[in-house]
Amino acid sequence: MRNLVVFASGSGSNFQSIIDAIKNGELNAQITGLVSDRDNIQAIERAQQNRIPVYISNPASFNSQDMYAINLIKKLTEWKTDLIVLAGYLKKIPSSLIEAYPKRILNIHPSLLPKYGGKGFYGIRVHQAVLDAKEKESGCTVHLVTEEFDEGPVLDQIKVPVKPKDSPKDLANRVLKQEHKLYPEVIQNYLSTLN
Numbered sequence: 001m002r003n004l005v006v007f008a009s010g011s012g013s014n015f016q017s018i019i020d021a022i023k024n025g026e027l028n029a030q031i032t033g034l035v036s037d038r039d040n041i042q043a044i045e046r047a048q049q050n051r052i053p054v055y056i057s058n059p060a061s062f063n064s065q066d067m068y069a070i071n072l073i074k075k076l077t078e079w080k081t082d083l084i085v086l087a088g089y090l091k092k093i094p095s096s097l098i099e100a101y102p103k104r105i106l107n108i109h110p111s112l113l114p115k116y117g118g119k120g121f122y123g124i125r126v127h128q129a130v131l132d133a134k135e136k137e138s139g140c141t142v143h144l145v146t147e148e149f150d151e152g153p154v155l156d157q158i159k160v161p162v163k164p165k166d167s168p169k170d171l172a173n174r175v176l177k178q179e180h181k182l183y184p185e186v187i188q189n190y191l192s193t194l195n
């Protein structure tokens with residue numbers, strides 16, 4: 001059985017889709033922990049409802065990125081982590097953590113990367129930019145995490161149409177629905193490629 005550790009900073013609806021896929025037998029893994037940079041978020045409630053241990057670690061409380069990474073790695077080792085799954089985690093992943101888990105960190109992004117990714121493209125801003133550019137389609141992408149924001153190799157994507165009267169929220173909801181389908185599938189496929 002492979003161990004997943006999810007990182008989240010917000011509502012955690014993708015976290016929930018992974019929990020549900022495991023319960024339904026669509027994803028053969030277990031979640032050994034949730035890491036967050038903040039308290040009082042819905043993702044933590046979801047963890048508590050599912051008896052998943054929570055670790056809150058705010059990079060601002062450490063003297064350096066390295067100290068923050070060392071502290072996280074200790075927890076990830078304790079949780080016997082095989083794969084780190086970023087699900088709406090808003091803090092930068094320190095280089096030493098990426099080095100400690102090479103090709104073992106996945107992220108989901110609410111656009112068709114490489115479009116509308118990188119610094120500043122998060123949350124509703126992504127969808128606003130897609131609408132401003134009058135794109136005909138958008139979607140979501142799961143990719144491996146590397147040093148540069150949203151630039152690691154793409155594992156898979158799902159496309160959705162952009163409709164003429166869409167608000168950013170309409171588009172966000174349409175994309176999010178597909179994220180919930182895409183992420184568990186990609187995690188399952190990716191785990192089957194690991195030694």
Ligand code: GRF
Nearest residue numbers: 011012013014088108109110
């Ligand atoms: C998702 O849109 C995801 O693509 C992005 O952050 C959002 C997280 O949403 N990285 P949720 O917390 O999973 O509901």
